[in-house]
Amino acid sequence: MSDWLENHLPKVVLAPSFIAILIFVYGFIGWTAWVSFTRSKLLPRYELKGTVQYEKLFASPRWDTAMDNLFIFGTLFIVIAMVLGLMLAIFLDQEVRTEGVIRTIYLYPMALSMIVTGTAWKWILNPGLGLEAMIKGWGFESFTFDWLVNPDYAIYTVVIAGVWQSSGFVMALFLAGLRSVDGEIIKAAQVDGIPTWRIYTAIIIPSMAPIFLSAFIVLAHLAIKSFDLVIALTGGGPGYATDLPATYMYAMAFSRGDIGQAASSAMIMMGVVFTIVVPYLYSELRAKND
């Protein structure tokens, strides 16, 4: 008996976690997928009714706005954070004496909750007493910066706060990447008299392709899951001008009592995440097992 236990102990130890993941991740995904094909409203119903929920979802102007916003926010957030992160990493890589301090300052927003970040920027960007009022106070009476309350521009305030929060992290990723480039090649290029900017654009940056991919995956993942930042910064408003799929799903699930819509929107979110993450993870795992 004790022999059997000793032989099987590794499996016995792993089993609870594995079963938990099977039920609470994969089982739950299955449940949500199933319910997304029913007419569930306030309570789940289990008779399959085809794609009615998805048809309703795609016909909903609010969902349309949410997907448009995800596209605008996602693109700007990823591009700006990557450009800023790369730029700062290159600047910091020039044997800057105070690098440690500067790095600490650039990265601390990542330690904060999105709710804290959203609260801070909501105050800074509020037109009545924030930045706008301050610059008006400097004598620029006609200055307006009311993006936070302007339905056409509110989504860009989410970009501003999101980039502030995450760009330092991208900088850290790129800095680690820059440090891992083979120093010999760079020295050889310097001896040949190749200018610094050429060394960066022709040698260093191309060799960091895997880091670009990692940064992209992390940022895309953050963008799709963005929920708390919008809740704290704009509450999804004005109206539902800054709704994202995550806030739409939450509204359907917990305030509208429309489980069918909540389930189908969650499935679309998962579809978006998986088309981005699965190929990446698959190649990572395969590379490791080979």
Place this chain on the structure above:
Amino acid sequence: MTDTSMSSPAHSTSKGTGANLSKIALRWGLYLILGLFALYYLMPLFVMLTTSLKSLEEIRTGSLMALPREVTFDAWATAWSGACTGIQCEGLRPYFWNSVLIAIPAVALSTLLGALNGYVIAHWKFKGANLIFSLMLFGCFIPFQVVLLPMARVLGLMGLAGSIPGLIFVHVIYGLGFTTLFFRNYYVTIPAELTKAAKVDGASFLRIFRSIFLPLSLPIIVVTVIWQFTQIWNDFLFGVSFSQAGTQPITVALNNIVNSTTGVKEYNVDMAAAIIAGLPTLFVYVVAGKYFIRGLTAGSVKG
């Protein structure tokens, strides 16, 4: 920048001081840009701090960036023990302790399980172990929206709906993927010969873990604990979905204070509350920044 633009010595002497001047100018430009960005990242923290120390009167009449004319800690006191989250007006204090009560057991449990899982996957390979690892890893990346609805029902069935043990349970389950990943990636760097030799000497599965692996694990335990603590402390989605009045974590309470529609908007209280909610993770970051960054990058650049 041991200079790259003028690497041939002959070249630089012929150009002389002009090149040197432009080099100095470049350096100054570099420091100026880095300094400006430092100000950009610090500005919101500065604004939060100064706003929290001003009176409402001064906020209305003064400028966003101005230092407080008169420093008052009233807003901090209100934020801690008097601000209203909806109908209750007890400040952040009870919710701060809720977050502590959620975070400590959830961090401890998920780290312990992650260590054991990582140990099995890295050193006690059996058929299917890799598949299990892959399934756990994919689980890290799902958008949690996809499990919210069934989880709400299951917590209800388990009698844990709206309770702190319920939130602990949720955080442990969905933290497992990452903690297992951290420990697995750390333990694969420990030579398999070590385990084999110990097995030959008759050491048991748990004995090897206790006497060989645990003593080597301090760095990865620190990374995992910091990662999990930051994730759980900063969580909002699970907190807002699975709590009820009285069991909410601090992020949910902060959002309720800031967005409560009743009464006068007290910006100074909002800012003090935001700083209080952010302090524990900021403290961890300042004290153990190295491990914090390692956790962040381990989650993205693996191996």
